[in-house]
Every structure is written in C-alpha cells, then in structure tokens.
Amino acid sequence: MKAKRYAYYPGCSQHGTAAEYEVSARAVADKLGITLVEVEDWSCCGSTPAHTVDHVLYGALAARNLALAEQMKLDTMVTPCPSCLIALKSARVMAQDKEHLQELRELIDLPLKGTIEVKSLLQVIFEDIGLEALTAKVKQPLTGLTFAPYYGCILTRPPQLAQFDDAENPVSMDKIIAAVGANAPDFPFKTECCGAAFGLAKRQIVQTLSAKVLAAAEAIAADAIVVACPLCHQNLDLRQEQVNAFRGARSRMPVWYITQVVGLALGFSPHEMGLDKHAVASDAILAKWETHLKEHAQ
Amino acid sequence: MRIGVFVCHCGTNIGGMVDSHQVAEAAKQFPHVVYATDYLYTCSEPGQLQIQTAIKEQSLDGVVVAACSPRMHENTFRRTIERAGLNRYMFDMANIREHCSWIGEDKEANTRKATELVRMAVAKVANHAHLHSSLFDVNKRVLVLGGGVAGMQAALDCADGGLDVILVEKKTSVGGRMAQLDKTFPTVDCSICILGPKMVDVAQHDKIKLYTYAEIDEIKGYVGNYTAKIRKKAPYVDWTKCTGCGLCMEKCPSKQSFDYHNEGIAVTTAINIPFPQAIPKKAKIDPAYCRQFTKGKCGVCAKVCPVKAINYEMEDEIVTEEVGAIIVATGYGLLDIGELGEYGAGRYPDVITGIQYERMLNASGPTQGHVQRPSDGEEPKRVVFISCAGSRDASLGRPYCSNFCCMYIAKQAILTKDHVPGVEVYVFYIDIRSPGKGYEEFTRRAQEEYGVQYIRGRVSRVFPQGKRMMVKGVDTLLGAQMEIEADLVVLGTAATAAPGAQELAEKLRISYDGYGFYMESHPKLRPVETNTSGVFLAGACQGPKDIPASVGQGSAAASKVLALFSKDQLASDPQIALVNERRCIGCFKCQDTCPFGAIEERELRDGQKVAHVIETVCQGCGLCTSTCPPGAIQLQQCTDNQIIAEVEALCQAWKQRS
Amino acid sequence: METIQVESIDKGFIATVERESGQQVAQCYQCGNCTAGCPLTFAFDIPVHQIMRLLQVGQKDRVLRSHAIWLCATCETCTTRCPREIDVARVMDVLRILSRRAGTVSEQGVRAFYDSFLDSVKSHGRLYELGVIMKYNLQTKRPFTDAALGPKLLGKGKIHLLPGTIKGAGAVKEIFKRFAHKRRNEG
Structure with a gap:
C-alpha cells in the first residue's frame, strides 16, 4: 500500500509536556502507512490566549502555518492537538472571506489560499485509514482491558467547525478501542470539560472538573482513560495528584493517548510508546494485560 | 375605448405615501382614459357606487382601480362593474399599496411608480376582451384523506349533510393519534371513550365508504371532478372473511415484531390487530417480521384461522374513485x-x-x-x-x-x-x-x-x-x-409534518411550508382552504394542533365542501390558456410543461395534431405560454399583446420623463 | 437589588458586540440551555444566560467587569446546544476582548497567564512552557505555583530548561508587530 502523505503540524505541546504523544503518534502513523511531513519552521497556533486578545491576531498566528503547509503541495494538514486543530480550522474558515484573507496575508506576509484541508490525527486514523485496515494490523490485541474514551471539548465541537464524528456522542475513539480488542463502555463524561488551560491561574476549576471525569471513569471500572489532547492529559495525569487531594481520593487512574493504545496493539512496547513518561504509572494495567495475554495463549 | 380610472387612498395606507390625487390627475392624460378620480376608500359602498355611476354617466367600457393587491378586492370590483352592466373581465387593478406605498419611503418616487402602474393597467385594459365563464357539472362526492379525529369529523359532517364520502386511512384502523392517547386535556377524560363512538359512526354510516390500510397513488382532475387512484395495500388477510377473533395473534410464533401502535415500547406479533377497539377490527401481517415472508416457511396463522382468511399471495389493489372535492387530514x-x-x-x-x-x-x-x-x-x-x-x-x-x-x-x-x-x-x-x-x-x-x-x-x-x-x-x-x-x-x-406529507402535497398540487406542513390559502381568512380549488385542509397536517382545534377544522372543512356542493354546476374561470390552432405546430412542449395535465392532443380535420387546453383543468398559470415556440398558446387577459402594450406604456412614461 | 434605568441601555455596546461577534443578541430567548450545560457555571459570578440577558439590555459595565467572561473555558458546549444557533462561546470571547480594551479585566491571574503565553510565542515563535510558568509566577507574585509538578516532568524529558527558538521567530514577532500597527492605525 502506498503511504498517504500529510503535512504534519505537531504543535508546541508535542515538543514538551506531550512528548510521548508525539513519539507514539509518529510511530503509529508510520505503521499505518501515513507519512507525516513536518511543516518546516512551524510556529505556535496562538491557542486560547490569542483569541482572548483579538480574532484577527488568532487567525494570523495560525494562518502562518497554513501558508507554510500550502507551500508543501499536500492537500491535507494533520495535527494531533485539538487546540491547534480548532485554531487552524478557524483560520481556514476566516480565509474563506475575501476581506479577512487579505488581512491575514498582510499580517503574515506570505501567500495564503486557505484551501488546505485540516484534520486531527484521530480523524485521519478513523476515516482515512479506517477500522478495517487498523484491525488487520493489530499484532497484540488489548484484550481484557477497559478504557474510558475521553474526547474533551473541542475535538468535535462546535460541530460546524469540527466536521467530524458526533458532537454529543462521539464514537471514533470508542470504535478504535474496540478495533484493537479492548472494551470501551458508554462513558457519559466523554465530552465534558476537564478545566482546559486554567491549571495555572485557576487550579480549582481544573480540580473540580477533572475530579468529575476521573470519578466517572472509575464508575465504569475503566483501567485507564484514553485521550487525544495534550491539555486533557496534563489535567488528568500530571495534575491527578492535585485533583485527588481536592476530591479526597487516592486512586491512580492511568491516562493514555489514543496513539499509545493503538501503538501497543500494533506491536510496540510500552516503553516505545512512552507509557513510562506519564505522571501516573501504568504498571497495574500493563500487568493486567500481560496476564490476559498469557491466559489467552494457554 | 372609454376607460375610467379610480385611485384609492386606503385612508393613509396609500394616501400617506402616494399622492393619489396626483395619480388620478395624471391618468386623465393617458390614451383611452375619459374619466379619472380619487377616493378615500374605493372599496367602500360609496366608493363602489362612484364607479357604477361613472360607468353609466361616462359610458365607460373598461375600468382600472388603483388600490391594494388584487388578492384583496379584485372580485369586489369585478362584481361592481358587472352590476353596472360591464363584462366583469373588462377590469384591471394597479397595486399601488403593497407595491408602492408600503414599500417605498420616497413619496414622490412612490407617486411616480403608482402613475406608471396605472398607465400600464390602462394599456392592458385597452386590449382586454370580453370573457365568459362556462358551467360544468359537479360530482358531489368527497374524498377525505386521513382517519384521525379531524378526518373522521369532516367525513361525518359531510355524510350527515347528505354527501357520499370516501374515507382513506393509511393504517388498518381509523382513530389516528387520538386512539393512542390515554386521557385528553384539560378534562382528563378517556381518549378512546370519546373517540370510540365517532369511530363506530364512521364505520356504520351508510354514506361513508371506508378504505383503511390504503394510500393515494394519484389524483387527477379539478374542482368538481377529481379522479383518485387509491392503493389498497395487501394485509395478507382477506378482510371480507376476517372476523377479528385474534386467534392468529395468539398463535403467531413471531412475537418480537415492532409494535407501531405502542410506539416501540412493547413488541407485538407479526400478524396483529393494533388495539382492541380497532375499527375495522381486522388483522394484518407485517412482512418485515412474518416468518412466512422472512424465512419462507411457517403458515401457522393460515392453519389456525377458523375462516381461512389468510392469503400470503395477496397483492395491492388499485381502486378508482371519482369525487368533486378533497379534504386532507393526514395529521402529523x-x-x-x-x-x-x-x-x-x-x-x-x-x-x-x-x-x-x-x-x-x-x-x-x-x-x-x-x-x-x-x-x-x-x-x-x-x-x-x-x-x-x-x-x-x-x-x-x-x-x-x-x-x-x-x-x-x-x-x-x-x-x-x-x-x-x-x-x-x-x-x-x-x-x-x-x-x-x-x-x-x-x-x-x-x-x-x-x-x-x-x-x-x-x-x-x-x-x-x-x-x-x-x-x-x-x-x-x-x-x-x-x-x-x-x-x-x-x-x-x-x-x-407527517412522513410522506410532501409527496402527497405534490400529488394534490397543494403547497407546503418549509417544514412540510400544508399551506392554507390565507392564514386568517381562508384557514381550511388551499390554493387548489376544491382541496381543503383539516387538523395537524396544516400545523401542530390539539384535538379541539382539529375537530373544529374538520367541521369547517366539511362546511366548505357542503357550500361548494350546494350548486349543481360551477362556473369555470375563463382566464385560461387558449390555443390558436392555425399557429400551433404540434410540438407539444406545452403538454410537457403543464403542471396540471391540462393539455391534450386534438386531431384537426386535415389530420394535423394540435394542442388543446381542457378548460376546467387549466389553472391559468401561464407556463405553457412562455414555452410555446410560435406563441400559439396565449393566456387570456395576459396575452403577448397585452404584455407588450404594458411595456410600451412604461417606455412611453420613461421617454416623457427624460 | 439595583434598579435598572432604561436610559442605561447602552445600544452602542450591543452594536459593538454584535458586530465583533457576528451574533445577534436579540435571538436569545433565555431558555437557559447555555447555563444548564456550562461546566463552569459553578465558578461564574453571573451565569452565562444572564450574561446574554445583560447584553440584551446593554449593561456594558456589569458584563465587562464580570468574572464569568474570564472563567469561560471556550468548551463550546453552549454554542453546540444553543437552540437559537447563537455562537455563545464566540460572544464570550468578544466580551473578553472588549474587557481588555475597556481595562475592566476582573481576573488578572487568567489574563497574566494568557499574556505570558503570548509573550513566549512572540519571543520564540513557539510556546516555551517553563518560561510561561516562571513569568506567570513572577507577575502574580506566587513564585511556587505548580513547582511540585517540575520533577514529574523534568526527569521524563517533557519540559525544557531553555527555550527552543525557531528560525521563523522573527517572522512571528513581525506578525505581532504588524498587528499592533494595524490596530493603532485603526484607532
């Protein structure tokens, strides 16, 4: 099968706090026949802070990356991060308006068409590769494990912008989890907010909201939460101790990226997938999986 | 020609934003105009009297009224001039309210436009011909579509009024939504207890012919003379034999069939009678669940039926009914x-x-x-x-x-x-x-x-x-x-809107709104009429409504039909398309384009085939006239010549201004 | 409770919000769905449907001084479920922008975080996470916020001690510069 080529926009987190998302995303993409060509010299999309200052500035910071990607002559740009995704998609929508397009061109001082398609890596795996091709490549199914698929806010919202999956009951991760042999029970909190970027300035917001997500995952007896967003991961994993202190809980709920789930099933080791890089250790769930695999082998 | 022009003020509705007096003064200069005046309310009794007097005193043979939309008062004024001895079609209206005073903010420009509209109307009337309606017989039978509470009420009122009624219901039993309800607000009385008697009346009325489990395939014709093709769907049970004993339901092995009457909160058998009070109380097989159909073997119901009513080979049957009016009550x-x-x-x-x-x-x-x-x-x-x-x-x-x-x-x-x-x-x-x-x-x-x-x-x-x-x-x-x-x-x-509402609307040639609800002819003054003459609405097909409102509309629609049928003959509208047979080249493009099926082939004595308009079917929409290559087909009172005269009048006005 | 005088309805403010958000505030029929679904209602001083109501009656000061507009996480739940198809999240965003302009930002900490973030992007072209935290802590005079998280990250190579500056950092800085210039010219 000929590899599909995409312009790849990792986003700042992938080079920092979400390093394991980056490693697993690249490895999984490669195995699935997706060639990610990194946009050369990409810059920050502006994210939430930019759109609280000005929508044109927000558009311009993201548009610079659209313009760079357009120079690569590829028809789709892919990013693993939902926040980058919504910034790039918003800039693309903005560029459909002639007046705004001119404004953006002047600000970034680069040719810009606003024609390149923007997708999340999740969407590429789910739609462009597809469950059938994914299932065919599974080497070690994640049998016996139960995941709480947690989509967060903006992967599918607002639906007019996201144009992917269902805004109220997204199922793409559920189906991917099922395709790699694990369970994904109905997770009522799959689209609730984790507290977003308030970790630093308003920690209690993150503590309150992430506490609900963690409790909901425990309620469906999940072995781990699965996310597709660096910020969700930060709140649920890195800050889990803070959240636990707030909610008076001691449980340790591993939080995995969807690419790590897929990567394990495709045959990578937990270390290769960076599962040892999380704040909350995955020892228990990995041990459970191993036991299952052994039982299965017998 | 001697044409009179009457310009209305409509109080300040027109007078506030159009100088009606100035329009009348200007009209005096137009060709053919021998008399022009303005009046506060032309539609009032003295206003109409003024027209009648002028017709006599000035020997007018054509009249133009510049006032509101013809949808409001065209008929009023036609009757006015008829009373004064003129042919009612020697008349035209210039709409200087909806088209001028209500929309323009510049009184001078409004007045100019109003004057131009009057000039065009005068030019058109100068080319008018006397038209005469012809009479045709009315078939005094009525078709009611939908056996819910609105349709049943309409059917019963029509039948009690002496009309023959054909009632067509999609499900196997009449009753509609109301038959599903437990109690009704605000009295909390039992729904089926008050509905049941109506259902029985419908079934037993000797003037009502009931087709349940039936749908409309095709409607043709026009007010007074419609032909309906009704598809009686195959229930796979011979209803002339079925006694509704329910033995088949007891024995049917396919017990997980979707229960439509219970909206899926329960399951039923593949052969079923939807509810105990169903009328008619007849069984029907749901082939999506019946094992005889899905697996090709079973036959239990056929074995147990004491009257041998089961027939797996049954096919849909098409029956044709001729009626003069249709009441649509297809619900939501x-x-x-x-x-x-x-x-x-x-x-x-x-x-x-x-x-x-x-x-x-x-x-x-x-x-x-x-x-x-x-x-x-x-x-x-x-x-x-x-x-x-x-x-x-x-x-x-x-x-x-x-x-x-x-x-x-x-x-x-x-x-x-x-x-x-x-x-x-x-x-x-x-x-x-x-x-x-x-x-x-x-x-x-x-x-x-x-x-x-x-x-x-x-x-x-x-x-x-x-x-x-x-x-x-x-x-x-x-x-x-x-x-x-x-x-x-x-x-x-x-x-x-009810599923399939739009398809049915197209068969009936009635309009529906953006949500699929049927459009009444006027939201206040013609609430049960449609724009297709002879087709009436009742109940929630026109918009969501409760039981009292639906029943009220059922009766209202029935009274409209009874009024329509109070005459033995109806007058046709002569403002229809006519074919000039000498110019017709027999291409029949008009036939393809006519939405009403009003054009037929006619063979002349020399064997040449030409188009012919069926007078009573034509609705005067004018589509054919713009399609006809040699211009052989002309809409009466809107001919090419008349339109050209109007355009010329407008050009004259502009030429004079520049 | 204060009495609202109709004279205080600031129509110019309503018009500004409508122009900048592309949303018509009169479309809101106050069903409350936005508040019902908003995950941040617990933290808001004014629930979001009341922000919409205050907008309808042009109460500029109360809206722009509210904490709610700065505690909105732009999770888009309100926008997704609004039966009147109002992009409520967009309205909240515009209110933040307007409150910055009016100098009525009620949540200095939130703003300081956003500003530190953007400063980092302006300097390096990309986000330098540690820099943002340090700058934020310095600005808010809370030097040890999240210090406990450091070891969880450092040992795993997930946070860099020094900023990585991209080639195009200058180009990004130029975007900020041109933007500032543009806004100045527009007055």
Whole structure:
C-alpha cells in the first residue's frame, strides 16, 4: 500500500509536556502507512490566549502555518492537538472571506489560499485509514482491558467547525478501542470539560472538573482513560495528584493517548510508546494485560 | 375605448405615501382614459357606487382601480362593474399599496411608480376582451384523506349533510393519534371513550365508504371532478372473511415484531390487530417480521384461522374513485429522537417520548397503565419531563412551537401523580403555553393541586448515573444549575409534518411550508382552504394542533365542501390558456410543461395534431405560454399583446420623463 | 437589588458586540440551555444566560467587569446546544476582548497567564512552557505555583530548561508587530 502523505503540524505541546504523544503518534502513523511531513519552521497556533486578545491576531498566528503547509503541495494538514486543530480550522474558515484573507496575508506576509484541508490525527486514523485496515494490523490485541474514551471539548465541537464524528456522542475513539480488542463502555463524561488551560491561574476549576471525569471513569471500572489532547492529559495525569487531594481520593487512574493504545496493539512496547513518561504509572494495567495475554495463549 | 380610472387612498395606507390625487390627475392624460378620480376608500359602498355611476354617466367600457393587491378586492370590483352592466373581465387593478406605498419611503418616487402602474393597467385594459365563464357539472362526492379525529369529523359532517364520502386511512384502523392517547386535556377524560363512538359512526354510516390500510397513488382532475387512484395495500388477510377473533395473534410464533401502535415500547406479533377497539377490527401481517415472508416457511396463522382468511399471495389493489372535492387530514409526525443526542434519546431506555409514555399510561397499553422504567420494569420514584424537546429549536430546523406539548405534559404529570403514589414529578419548561379554554387553569392545577414542580429552564444533557438518569438543567429564575437524578425522563418531542406529507402535497398540487406542513390559502381568512380549488385542509397536517382545534377544522372543512356542493354546476374561470390552432405546430412542449395535465392532443380535420387546453383543468398559470415556440398558446387577459402594450406604456412614461 | 434605568441601555455596546461577534443578541430567548450545560457555571459570578440577558439590555459595565467572561473555558458546549444557533462561546470571547480594551479585566491571574503565553510565542515563535510558568509566577507574585509538578516532568524529558527558538521567530514577532500597527492605525 502506498503511504498517504500529510503535512504534519505537531504543535508546541508535542515538543514538551506531550512528548510521548508525539513519539507514539509518529510511530503509529508510520505503521499505518501515513507519512507525516513536518511543516518546516512551524510556529505556535496562538491557542486560547490569542483569541482572548483579538480574532484577527488568532487567525494570523495560525494562518502562518497554513501558508507554510500550502507551500508543501499536500492537500491535507494533520495535527494531533485539538487546540491547534480548532485554531487552524478557524483560520481556514476566516480565509474563506475575501476581506479577512487579505488581512491575514498582510499580517503574515506570505501567500495564503486557505484551501488546505485540516484534520486531527484521530480523524485521519478513523476515516482515512479506517477500522478495517487498523484491525488487520493489530499484532497484540488489548484484550481484557477497559478504557474510558475521553474526547474533551473541542475535538468535535462546535460541530460546524469540527466536521467530524458526533458532537454529543462521539464514537471514533470508542470504535478504535474496540478495533484493537479492548472494551470501551458508554462513558457519559466523554465530552465534558476537564478545566482546559486554567491549571495555572485557576487550579480549582481544573480540580473540580477533572475530579468529575476521573470519578466517572472509575464508575465504569475503566483501567485507564484514553485521550487525544495534550491539555486533557496534563489535567488528568500530571495534575491527578492535585485533583485527588481536592476530591479526597487516592486512586491512580492511568491516562493514555489514543496513539499509545493503538501503538501497543500494533506491536510496540510500552516503553516505545512512552507509557513510562506519564505522571501516573501504568504498571497495574500493563500487568493486567500481560496476564490476559498469557491466559489467552494457554 | 372609454376607460375610467379610480385611485384609492386606503385612508393613509396609500394616501400617506402616494399622492393619489396626483395619480388620478395624471391618468386623465393617458390614451383611452375619459374619466379619472380619487377616493378615500374605493372599496367602500360609496366608493363602489362612484364607479357604477361613472360607468353609466361616462359610458365607460373598461375600468382600472388603483388600490391594494388584487388578492384583496379584485372580485369586489369585478362584481361592481358587472352590476353596472360591464363584462366583469373588462377590469384591471394597479397595486399601488403593497407595491408602492408600503414599500417605498420616497413619496414622490412612490407617486411616480403608482402613475406608471396605472398607465400600464390602462394599456392592458385597452386590449382586454370580453370573457365568459362556462358551467360544468359537479360530482358531489368527497374524498377525505386521513382517519384521525379531524378526518373522521369532516367525513361525518359531510355524510350527515347528505354527501357520499370516501374515507382513506393509511393504517388498518381509523382513530389516528387520538386512539393512542390515554386521557385528553384539560378534562382528563378517556381518549378512546370519546373517540370510540365517532369511530363506530364512521364505520356504520351508510354514506361513508371506508378504505383503511390504503394510500393515494394519484389524483387527477379539478374542482368538481377529481379522479383518485387509491392503493389498497395487501394485509395478507382477506378482510371480507376476517372476523377479528385474534386467534392468529395468539398463535403467531413471531412475537418480537415492532409494535407501531405502542410506539416501540412493547413488541407485538407479526400478524396483529393494533388495539382492541380497532375499527375495522381486522388483522394484518407485517412482512418485515412474518416468518412466512422472512424465512419462507411457517403458515401457522393460515392453519389456525377458523375462516381461512389468510392469503400470503395477496397483492395491492388499485381502486378508482371519482369525487368533486378533497379534504386532507393526514395529521402529523414526531421528531426522530435520535436527533436529540444530548438527551441520549434512543440510546438510553429510560429516556422516552411523550407518546410512548402515553401508551404506558393507557390501561389497555402494554403495561396495563402501570408506570415503569423500560430498563428494569421498576416503578419510578422521580419522573422528569422536558418540554420543547426539538421544538423552538432553530439548530434542528424547527423554530416553531409544537402547540400541544405544554398541555399534554401537564396532563401526563397529573396522571403520573395519580398512577404512582408518592412520585416526584418535575417539568422543565421555557414558557407554559396554555391559551385554550380551561388550559391555564389546568396547568395551575398540576402545580397547586398535584404538587408538580415546574422549573423554568431548559435541560442541557441527560446521562446515566448508576441505575438512574442524571438530568442537568437550569432554573433560570434562580440563575442556578439544577441537577436531578431521575428514574424516568419523558421528552415532549417536536411535532413534525407527517412522513410522506410532501409527496402527497405534490400529488394534490397543494403547497407546503418549509417544514412540510400544508399551506392554507390565507392564514386568517381562508384557514381550511388551499390554493387548489376544491382541496381543503383539516387538523395537524396544516400545523401542530390539539384535538379541539382539529375537530373544529374538520367541521369547517366539511362546511366548505357542503357550500361548494350546494350548486349543481360551477362556473369555470375563463382566464385560461387558449390555443390558436392555425399557429400551433404540434410540438407539444406545452403538454410537457403543464403542471396540471391540462393539455391534450386534438386531431384537426386535415389530420394535423394540435394542442388543446381542457378548460376546467387549466389553472391559468401561464407556463405553457412562455414555452410555446410560435406563441400559439396565449393566456387570456395576459396575452403577448397585452404584455407588450404594458411595456410600451412604461417606455412611453420613461421617454416623457427624460 | 439595583434598579435598572432604561436610559442605561447602552445600544452602542450591543452594536459593538454584535458586530465583533457576528451574533445577534436579540435571538436569545433565555431558555437557559447555555447555563444548564456550562461546566463552569459553578465558578461564574453571573451565569452565562444572564450574561446574554445583560447584553440584551446593554449593561456594558456589569458584563465587562464580570468574572464569568474570564472563567469561560471556550468548551463550546453552549454554542453546540444553543437552540437559537447563537455562537455563545464566540460572544464570550468578544466580551473578553472588549474587557481588555475597556481595562475592566476582573481576573488578572487568567489574563497574566494568557499574556505570558503570548509573550513566549512572540519571543520564540513557539510556546516555551517553563518560561510561561516562571513569568506567570513572577507577575502574580506566587513564585511556587505548580513547582511540585517540575520533577514529574523534568526527569521524563517533557519540559525544557531553555527555550527552543525557531528560525521563523522573527517572522512571528513581525506578525505581532504588524498587528499592533494595524490596530493603532485603526484607532
């Protein structure tokens, strides 16, 4: 099968706090026949802070990356991060308006068409590769494990912008989890907010909201939460101790990226997938999986 | 020609923004105009008298009235000039209200435009011809589509008025939505108890011919003379033999068939009679579930039927009925709750619709009237109702109010309190709409007497929390979120157009609005008429409405038909297309384009084939005239010559101005 | 409770919000769905449907001084479920922008975080996470916020001690410069 080529926009987190998302995303993409060509010299999309200052500035910071990607002559740009995704998609929508397009061109001082398609890596795996091709490549199914698929806010919202999956009951991760042999029970909190970027300035917001997500995952007896967003991961994993202190809980709920789930099933080791890089250790769930695999082998 | 021009002020409606007097003065200079004047209200008695006097004194043979839209008063003025001895078609109206004074803010420009419109109308009338209606016979039978409460009322009123009625119902039994209901607001009387007698009357009336499990294939013709092709669908049971004994249902092995009458909260057998009071009480096989059809073998019902009524080979039958008028009473549908993803509707069994709950409350329903959670059959301790589930929701393309949900929710809340001792009932609402007689008092009773807790605000999400459903709403009056752990959630789902409503509208050639509800001819003054003469509306097919309103419309539609049929003959409108046979080249493009099927082939004596317009079928839309290559087909009173005369008059006006 | 005088309805403010958000505030019929679904209602001083109501009656000061507009996480729940198809999240965003302009930001900490973030992007072209935290802590005079998280990250190579500056950092800085210039010219 000929590899599909995409312009790849990792986003700042992938080079920092979400390093394991980056490693697993690249490895999984490669195995699935997706060639990610990194946009050369990409810059920050502006994210939430930019759109609280000005929508044109927000558009311009993201548009610079659209313009760079357009120079690569590829028809789709892919990013693993939902926040980058919504910034790039918003800039693309903005560029459909002639007046705004001119404004953006002047600000970034680069040719810009606003024609390149923007997708999340999740969407590429789910739609462009597809469950059938994914299932065919599974080497070690994640049998016996139960995941709480947690989509967060903006992967599918607002639906007019996201144009992917269902805004109220997204199922793409559920189906991917099922395709790699694990369970994904109905997770009522799959689209609730984790507290977003308030970790630093308003920690209690993150503590309150992430506490609900963690409790909901425990309620469906999940072995781990699965996310597709660096910020969700930060709140649920890195800050889990803070959240636990707030909610008076001691449980340790591993939080995995969807690419790590897929990567394990495709045959990578937990270390290769960076599962040892999380704040909350995955020892228990990995041990459970191993036991299952052994039982299965017998 | 001697033409008189009468310019109306319509009080300040026209006079405020058009100088009517100046228009009349200008009209005096137009060719053919021998008399022109203005008046405060031309449609008033003295206004009309002024026209009649002028016709006589000035020997007018054509009249132009510059006033409102011809939709308002064209007929008034036609009758006026007829009373003065003129042919009623020697008349035209210039619309200087809707087209000038109501839309333009510049009085001078308005006056100029009004003058130009009058000039054009004069030029057109100068080319008018005397037209005469012809009379045709009326077939005094009426077709009623839909056997719900509106259709039954219409059918009974027509039949009692002496008309022969053909009643066509899609399901196997008459009764419609009302037959599914347990109780009716605001009196809380048993629905089937008050509906049953009507159903029996319909079945037993010697003037009513009933086709159930039947649909319309095709409608042709025109007012007074319609032909309907009715498809009697195959029930796979010979209804002339079936006694409704129900033995087949007892023995049918396919017991997991979808139960339409119970809205899916129960299952039924593949061969079934929908409910005990069904009329006619006849069995039908659902081939989607019947093993004889799905697996090719079974035959149990055929074996047990004591009268040998089962016939698996049965086919649909087409019957033709000739009628003079049609009453459409095809009812409404309900929103597909899958659209309400945030309420988990369709995914979570304990989130149900109002109509499903109605079946649950019904003593002859699947739970014998016991309220229970579909998930585990337990009696709920806390029930939450959500109003406007899909209604007043522009994001779902349904910005309209569904009319009756507020009231049935109040009723169901009261019934819940009656059925389940100690139950807590909460109703989320945006506004309580209770404008009917006794309705406001009823919703107050729910709160004051029954202790139903009304919460002003919408629900954002419903999700499972343990065995219960978490309802996340808001109390906007307090400005606070409201979370309720409920055992059962009932959605007041939006009323929609009936499935297939648009297809039927196209067969009937009536219009429908953006949501698929049928359009009345005038929202206030012609509420049960359509723009297709001889086709009338009753009930919720025209827009969501409750039982009293539906019954009222059923009777209203019947009275319209009785009035129409009070004459033995009807006059045709002579403003129709006519073919100049010498110019017709027989290409029949007109025939292809005519939406009414009004054009037929006619062979001349020399064997040449030409188009011919069936006078009574033509609606005068003019499509054919713009299609005809040699211009052989002309719409009377709107001929090419008349249009050219109007354009020339306008050009003259512009030339004079520049 | 204060009495609202109709004279205080600031129509110019309503018009500004409508122009900048592309949303018509009169479309809101106050069903409360936004508040019902908003995950941040617990932290808001004014629930979001009341922000919409205050907008309808042009109460500029109360809206722009509210904490709610700065505690909105732009999770888009309100926008997704609004039965009147109002992009409520967009309205909240515009209110933040307007409150910055009016100098009425009620949540200095939130703003300081956003500003530190953007400063980092302006300097390096990309986000330098540690820099943002340090700058934020310095600005808010809370030097040890999240210091406990450091070891969880450092040992795993997930946070860099020094900023990585991209080639195009200058180009990004230029975007900020041109933007500032543009806004100045527009007055």
